[in-house]
Amino acid sequence: MSRIEAVNDFVVKFANVNGSGSASANELFAKAILRMGVPVSPRNIFPSNIQGLPTWYEVRVSEAGWLGRRGGVDMMVAMNPQTWDQDVKEISPGGYLFYDSTKPLPPEAFRKDVEVIAMPVTAICNATYEDSRQRQLFKNIMVLGALSQLMDMDPAVIERLFAEQYRGKEKLLDSNVRALHAGREFARDHLTQGLGLKVRRADKVGNRIFLDGNSAAALGCVYGGATVCAWYPITPSSSVAEAFDKYCSKYRVDPATGQHRYAIVQAEDEIASIGMITGAGWNGARAFTATSGPGVSLMTEFLGLAYFAEIPLTIIDVQRGGPSTGMPTRTQQADLISSAYASHGDTKHVLLLPQDPRECFEHAAAALDLADRLQTPVFVMTDLDIGMNQRLCEPLAWDESRTYDRGKVMTAEELEAGKDFGRYKDVDGDGIPWRTLPGTHPTRGAYFTRGTTRDEYARYSEAGPDYLRNVERLLRKFATAATLVPQPVLKPAAQKTRLGVIYFGSTAPAMDEALEALDAADIHLDGLRLRAFPFPQSVRDFIAAHDQVFVVEQNRDAQMRTLLINELEVAPARLTKVLHFDGTPITARFITQAITRHVHALATTPR
Amino acid sequence: MTYLAKPKLHHPSLAKNRVGYTRRDYEGKVSTLCAGCGHDSVSSAIVQACWQLDIEPHRVAKLSGIGCSSKTPDYFLGASHGFNTVHGRMPSVLTGANLANRGLLYLGISGDGDSASIGLGQFAHAMRRGVRMVYIVENNGVYGLTKGQFSATADRGSVAKKGAVNHDAAIDLVSLALQLGATYVARGFSGDKAQLVPLIEGAIRHGGAAFIDVISPCVAFNNHAGSTRSYDYVREHNEAVSRIDFIDLAPEQTVGADEDLVCVPQHDGSTMRLRRVKPDYDATDRIAAMNQVQALHAAGEIATGLLYVDPEARDLHLGLNTVAWPLNTLGEAELCPGGEVLEKINAGLR
Ligand SMILES: Cc1ncc(C[n+]2csc(CCOP(=O)(O)OP(=O)(O)O)c2C)c(N)n1
Ligand code: SF4
Numbered sequence: 001m002s003r004i005e006a007v008n009d010f011v012v013k014f015a016n017v018n019g020s021g022s023a024s025a026n027e028l029f030a031k032a033i034l035r036m037g038v039p040v041s042p043r044n045i046f047p048s049n050i051q052g053l054p055t056w057y058e059v060r061v062s063e064a065g066w067l068g069r070r071g072g073v074d075m076m077v078a079m080n081p082q083t084w085d086q087d088v089k090e091i092s093p094g095g096y097l098f099y100d101s102t103k104p105l106p107p108e109a110f111r112k113d114v115e116v117i118a119m120p121v122t123a124i125c126n127a128t129y130e131d132s133r134q135r136q137l138f139k140n141i142m143v144l145g146a147l148s149q150l151m152d153m154d155p156a157v158i159e160r161l162f163a164e165q166y167r168g169k170e171k172l173l174d175s176n177v178r179a180l181h182a183g184r185e186f187a188r189d190h191l192t193q194g195l196g197l198k199v200r201r202a203d204k205v206g207n208r209i210f211l212d213g214n215s216a217a218a219l220g221c222v223y224g225g226a227t228v229c230a231w232y233p234i235t236p237s238s239s240v241a242e243a244f245d246k247y248c249s250k251y252r253v254d255p256a257t258g259q260h261r262y263a264i265v266q267a268e269d270e271i272a273s274i275g276m277i278t279g280a281g282w283n284g285a286r287a288f289t290a291t292s293g294p295g296v297s298l299m300t301e302f303l304g305l306a307y308f309a310e311i312p313l314t315i316i317d318v319q320r321g322g323p324s325t326g327m328p329t330r331t332q333q334a335d336l337i338s339s340a341y342a343s344h345g346d347t348k349h350v351l352l353l354p355q356d357p358r359e360c361f362e363h364a365a366a367a368l369d370l371a372d373r374l375q376t377p378v379f380v381m382t383d384l385d386i387g388m389n390q391r392l393c394e395p396l397a398w399d400e401s402r403t404y405d406r407g408k409v410m411t412a413e414e415l416e417a418g419k420d421f422g423r424y425k426d427v428d429g430d431g432i433p434w435r436t437l438p439g440t441h442p443t444r445g446a447y448f449t450r451g452t453t454r455d456e457y458a459r460y461s462e463a464g465p466d467y468l469r470n471v472e473r474l475l476r477k478f479a480t481a482a483t484l485v486p487q488p489v490l491k492p493a494a495q496k497t498r499l500g501v502i503y504f505g506s507t508a509p510a511m512d513e514a515l516e517a518l519d520a521a522d523i524h525l526d527g528l529r530l531r532a533f534p535f536p537q538s539v540r541d542f543i544a545a546h547d548q549v550f551v552v553e554q555n556r557d558a559q560m561r562t563l564l565i566n567e568l569e570v571a572p573a574r575l576t577k578v579l580h581f582d583g584t585p586i587t588a589r590f591i592t593q594a595i596t597r598h599v600h601a602l603a604t605t606p607r
Numbered sequence: 608m609t610y611l612a613k614p615k616l617h618h619p620s621l622a623k624n625r626v627g628y629t630r631r632d633y634e635g636k637v638s639t640l641c642a643g644c645g646h647d648s649v650s651s652a653i654v655q656a657c658w659q660l661d662i663e664p665h666r667v668a669k670l671s672g673i674g675c676s677s678k679t680p681d682y683f684l685g686a687s688h689g690f691n692t693v694h695g696r697m698p699s700v701l702t703g704a705n706l707a708n709r710g711l712l713y714l715g716i717s718g719d720g721d722s723a724s725i726g727l728g729q730f731a732h733a734m735r736r737g738v739r740m741v742y743i744v745e746n747n748g749v750y751g752l753t754k755g756q757f758s759a760t761a762d763r764g765s766v767a768k769k770g771a772v773n774h775d776a777a778i779d780l781v782s783l784a785l786q787l788g789a790t791y792v793a794r795g796f797s798g799d800k801a802q803l804v805p806l807i808e809g810a811i812r813h814g815g816a817a818f819i820d821v822i823s824p825c826v827a828f829n830n831h832a833g834s835t836r837s838y839d840y841v842r843e844h845n846e847a848v849s850r851i852d853f854i855d856l857a858p859e860q861t862v863g864a865d866e867d868l869v870c871v872p873q874h875d876g877s878t879m880r881l882r883r884v885k886p887d888y889d890a891t892d893r894i895a896a897m898n899q900v901q902a903l904h905a906a907g908e909i910a911t912g913l914l915y916v917d918p919e920a921r922d923l924h925l926g927l928n929t930v931a932w933p934l935n936t937l938g939e940a941e942l943c944p945g946g947e948v949l950e951k952i953n954a955g956l957r
Contacts, residue, residue, distance in 0.1 A: 209956035219952070225942040227934040228706045230699075251944040252755040261941055263706040265923075267699065268732045275692070275699025275729070276706070282690060283668070284935035285707030301693050395953040398946045404939055437935065438668045438688035439711050440705070446665060448681050450691035460681070 004094040005196035008038045008063035010074040015081050016088045016103050025140035026057040028161055034210060035157045036193050037202040041067040043389050043585060048328040054083045063202050067392055068510025071589030075197055096195060117191055119146055120516050142415035145183020150195040150457040165197055176268035209395050213386035218243035220364025221288055222251060225404050227266045228287035230276035235328050236384040237318035240290035244364035270295035274302040281313040284437040286368045293322045293335045297507040303377055305451040306344030313370035316380045318387040330583025331384035334506055334555035339379050340533055340563060350378045350481050351533040355508035356386060358393040372407035385506040385585040408434040415444040423447045423458040424470060431476030478534055485532030488539055493524040500546035504530040507552055507586050515590035523599050533563060540568050550576040550595055554586050609925040620835045633658045645823030646745045647674050650683040652800050656807035659811050660793035662712060668704055672697040672726060675752045675832050676745035678720035695726025698733035700767040705738050708933035711925050713740040720750040723759040723778045726758035734787040739922040741810040742818045744780055747825040755828030768828050784818040791817035794911045796881050799869060809913060815920030885910040891916060
């Protein structure tokens with residue numbers, strides 16, 4: 001078996017024990033490669049537990065710039081005895097196994113088709129450091145040092161990263177640099193068989209930034225003018241509210257008084273958090289919450305109220321594996337139907353579908369505008385994969401001339417001028433009524449908001465025609481929404497084809513790579529990346545223009561396909577499911593193989 | 608019941624307050640509650656208090672949950688924005704509304720089912736957060752709107768109209784509010800407007816979370832033998848706001864010789880005794896208030912009046928250190944850090 005030899009194109013996976021302090025060393029590894037100009041995309045695979053359980057960090061290095069998961073592992077850095085068997089099994093034939101040989105393992109613990117790189121990390125650390133915490137922490141840095149040596153990485157790059165991290169803490173800086181070099185020297189002197197995986201300086205990162213989706217979404221809320229955030233902690237969404245807090249405390253403090261131009265409340269549960277943003281939205285503030293599936297479940301009654309009473313609010317749903325607490329720390333795109341139709345009765349909500357941190361930023365800001373414009377709840381459907389992992393993306397951008405779309409809010413002057421105000425009247429034909437904010441005018445504009453049917457002037461009514469007028473107008477409004485949401489992105493195949501593929505969200509980077517691989521195998525597909533629900537007309541047209549359309553998504557029940565069939569009344573046979581739902585981010589290999597199989601079946605099966 | 612325009616008849620007084628409004632300007636739509644429902648008297652007391660305090664009606668936001676009691680905001684302050692939210696969750700909506708615009712007066716109206724059963728958690732958290740508001744529970748011990756089930760404030764041993772006996776201990780919202788840190792805690796009786804109106808006025812003036820538990824009878828479902836919340840309501844009916852079709856359902860209320868004790872005869876022959884706290888009662892001592900409530904309870908009486916007030920109440924905004932002007936008035940210039948800052952953020956992420 002020949003060993004894998006690759007430059008700037010491989011997958012390394014670190015197997016660690018949660019709480020062992022490996023996270024920052026792992027991140028340094030990824031960042032150092034980035035600084036050498038080579039794109040990386042790391043993914044945390046972590047347990048729903050604080051300490052002791054296995055955790056992995058998978059780094060894909062790809063000079064070609066592929067940021068999705070590729071599939072397969074070229075090198076396993078196996079630092080967790082608990083998961084040894086599983087980790088060894090996962091290595092691709094011809095790959096590498098790096099392990100701590102302080103207690104050497106017998107030959108039967110290894111595979112013949114995998115090259116073993118043994119370093120007595122614990123022994124070295126125990127000999128070098130007194131303190132047990134230091135022994136633990138510097139173990140990770142020594143491994144980093146050894147790997148950097150084996151992969152020909154420039155130590156100066158890592159030293160600079162240390163310097164940025166430990167600015168003002170010279171002692172920590174020195175000891176980290178020493179540990180790094182100790183690791184490098186050991187590798188140079190003892191690991192002489194070397195490694196077939198190398199990092200070479202390149203120029204493929206460009207101007208891009210490295211950011212996680214949750215921080216980006218939080219920044220989108222800051223830029224988009226959210227002033228009220230109410231939330232309840234839940235993985236993987238908590239860091240949205242935490243980042244919002246961090247950015248606001250930096251950028252939203254009144255310089256004269258030190259007072260805050262924002263309010264963040266950690267509510268007692270998700271019902272309260274959506275209740276708070278419902279109250280804030282009703283009262284004219286831009287308000288959002290961040291949550292995940294179980295939180296959306298709790299919020300459904302309020303979502304029905306906000307939909308029917310027409311109150312703007314924004315929900316950032318960082319999806320994870322369901323149902324129930326399913327896989328709380330794994331990723332899925334499985335809240336689509338429960339969010340799109342959240343609540344009882346005939347209800348429909350707007351969903352935005354960002355593909356990366358940059359779009360998390362843009363969609364969060366857009367959601368605040370759309371919620372105000374449409375006077376309705378708007379979801380930003382991210383997931384753990386984008387939300388909690390740092391991803392290389394285009395720099396965030398803000399058009400300085402952009403103004404907030406506050407929607408149809410009637411002012412005191414307009415009321416004073418005698419403008420007719422009927423809270424639920426469709427004056428403009430777009431299904432969107434005008435509203436007034438509490439406290440606007442002494443005698444005009446006040447109305448009573450409720451979840452019960454009312455007439456056009458917001459007066460309580462149980463009359464059938466009033467109900468029909470309301471719910472049919474809400475459908476008109478939803479049709480208007482389809483023209484305002486971010487439009488889908490078409491990715492035409494290199495040559496004319498009758499096959500299409502629809503995908504969205506965090507699937508996009510793996511899809512980009514799969515499309516190229518399929519193209520190389522002479523399977524040509526036009527791609528359509530959805531960016532929102534309701535579906536714009538172009539989605540209908542795309543499906544109509546192809547004989548067969550694959551719908552790639554990360555859930556068991558083909559939820560997006562169901563939405564397409566349901567909303568566009570497409571014949572189900574036209575849409576082929578490609579589903580990945582084990583909680584790991586979908587890989588390019590998986591998509592390529594699944595579509596290839598289907599295409600071959602289509603070619604051989606008479607239809 | 609569909610919307611009914613309020614008849615312009617029977618207007619008692621056109622005297623104007625200092626902000627130029629008549630008492631009539633503080634009224635709402637015609638009530639659709641049962642004639643004689645205690646909740647209508649609470650509405651009337653709110654009207655009275657707001658008029659007397661020269662509150663501009665449109666500067667009030669009135670919010671409620673779901674229930675007969677929660678319908679009442681439609682029946683007072685017609686010139687205010689109202690929000691009838693979902694069952695038990697008014698406190699969170701009010702909290703958010705208050706965060707958006709700290710410049711309005713927030714009235715939260717709820718029922719005992721709404722606040723002590725489904726909404727107990729939200730009630731508790733609004734109290735401990737110190738949201739500036741007047742939170743009134745119209746407490747009748749039953750679910751009125753769903754026709755007579757026990758609420759969590761019903762006394763153990765009381766009997767429902769259809770004969771079911773309540774086995775569970777009652778939740779006393781006043782004791783809870785005291786324990787949770789509310790800074791204004793009072794109990795009134797819908798049949799005692801002389802006491803209730805000043806309690807509401809005090810709550811409006813208060814700078815933090817003000818809670819008033821108002822014993823408010825349900826004539827339809829809790830005015831029968833065996834109930835511990837049934838009582839005569841005749842006199843109150845005459846004063847109730849928006850009454851359109853008065854039906855005399857109950858015998859006369861009797862008041863005992865003791866001026867501070869309102870004795871309300873029950874149909875099973877027992878008596879509910881509402882004890883006004885004494886004039887020399889120190890309402891600034893939280894522990895004394897808790898003791899007083901419990902001591903009277905042990906004696907089979909229910910303490911009424913202003914039970915506790917902290918004159919230095921903190922408001923949620925103080926803790927959050929929010930700017931003095933309403934958040935909903937801030938624009939791009941105050942909210943958006945701008946492109947240059949974003950460039951710096953980008954630079955820090957490379
Ligand atoms: C989630 C939910 N559950 C149940 C109901 C039905 N419901 C409406 S009002 C009510 C009880 C109201 O009781 P209370 O708050 O005591 O008010 P009252 O009618 O006695 O004034 C219930 C259970 C509802 N509207 N929503
Ligand atoms: S059912 Fe009871 S609480 Fe409801 S309106 Fe009638 S009397 Fe009042």
